[in-house]
Amino acid sequence: MKKVFVLVVLFVLPIVAYLFFASGVYNFGKLPILTTEITEIDSNPNAIKLTNNITILGFLGSNIEGREGNLFNLNQKIYKRFYEFKDFQIVMLVEEGKQAEIEEFKKELGTFTDISKWRFIFTSKEEINQTFKSLNTNLKLDEKHSSPYVFIIDKERGLRGRDNDDDEGVKYGFNTSSVADLNNKMVDDVKIILAEYRLALKKNNASRSK
Numbered sequence: 341m342k343k344v345f346v347l348v349v350l351f352v353l354p355i356v357a358y359l360f361f362a363s364g365v366y367n368f369g370k371l372p373i374l375t376t377e378i379t380e381i382d383s384n385p386n387a388i389k390l391t392n393n394i395t396i397l398g399f400l401g402s403n404i405e406g407r408e409g410n411l412f413n414l415n416q417k418i419y420k421r422f423y424e425f426k427d428f429q430i431v432m433l434v435e436e437g438k439q440a441e442i443e444e445f446k447k448e449l450g451t452f453t454d455i456s457k458w459r460f461i462f463t464s465k466e467e468i469n470q471t472f473k474s475l476n477t478n479l480k481l482d483e484k485h486s487s488p489y490v491f492i493i494d495k496e497r498g499l500r501g502r503d504n505d506d507d508e509g510v511k512y513g514f515n516t517s518s519v520a521d522l523n524n525k526m527v528d529d530v531k532i533i534l535a536e537y538r539l540a541l542k543k544n545n546a547s548r549s550k
Contacts, residue, residue: 370532370536371492371500371501371502371529371532371533371536372500372501372502372503373494373498373499373500374476374477374498374499374500374501374503374510374512375474375475375476375477375498375499375512376496376497376498376499377474377497377498378390378397378471378474378475378493378497378498378499379470379471379474380497381431381433381461381471382463382467388429388431388459388461390431390493390497391495391496391497392427392495393427393428393429393493393495394425394427394428394429394492394493394494394495394533394534394537395429395430395431395492395493396414396418396419396429396430396431396490396491396492396493396530397431397432397433397471397490397491397492397493398414398430398431398432398433398487398489398490398491398516399432399433399468399471399472399481399485399486399487399489400432400433400434400435400438400460400486401433401434401435401465401468401481401482401484401485401486401487402434402435402437402438402484402485402486403482403484403485403486404434404438404441404442404445405441406484406486407486407488407516408445409517410488410516410517411432411445411449411516412449413516413517413519413522414430414490414516414522415449415453415458417519417522417523417526417527418430418522418526418527418530419453419457419458420453421527421530422530422534423454423456423457425534427495427537428457428534429457429458429459430457430458430459430490431459431460431461432458432459432460432461433461433463433467433468433471434460434461434462434463435462435463435464435465435468435484435485436462436463436464437462438462439462442460442462446458446460465485468481468485469481469485472487475491475499475512475513476499477491477499477512477513478510478512479512479513487513488515488516488517489512489513489514489515489516490513490514490516490526491512491513491514492514492526492529492530492533494533495537499512500529500533501513501529502525502529505525511525514526514529
């Protein structure tokens with residue numbers, strides 16, 4: 341029995357591990373680019389940018405109170421899981437004049453979360469609409485310039501999503517009202533784009549070391 345155990349450890353487990361990681365590389369292919377050249381955020385003097393960041397982009401507009409549940413869902417299911425990754429951020433576009441409501445929300449969220457990667461940009465209705473329009477999706481903002489959907493934006497300001505989703509066909513965004521959508525789909529897609537950039541970084545480092 342001991343010999344069999346040793347043989348399993350020496351020969352079978354490495355093969356299983358190889359197959360696991362090989363399948364992982366296949367599964368973590370590139371997340372499709374659905375839209376390019378998303379409008380850059382004009383956030384001076386905050387200097388918060390989409391370029392060179394992996395961004396979860398959302399639209400609160402003036403509907404802060406109505407979207408608090410959505411934000412907590414996003415915080416629990418996505419932010420807490422990924423915020424420690426370099427260049428990861430969540431950016432929410434908020435209508436000017438809602439600073440007090442956002443500060444109150446940040447205070448509440450900050451009691452149990454490191455909120456350093458949560459970014460809130462205060463801007464005009466026109467800028468919010470322009471940015472949303474640049475995503476070129478089949479979704480719409482409501483009358484308060486708000487949406488329950490959030491979007492994955494890559495470092496080159498491309499909208500990433502699914503072009504062959506089982507439920508929606510083309511999936512542009514993720515519904516923060518639905519824990520299932522965040523758990524079953526968004527977590528996987530964020531993993532894919534993070535793995536994509538990590539793999540690219542490893543390749544670049546390997547090329548430089550040659």
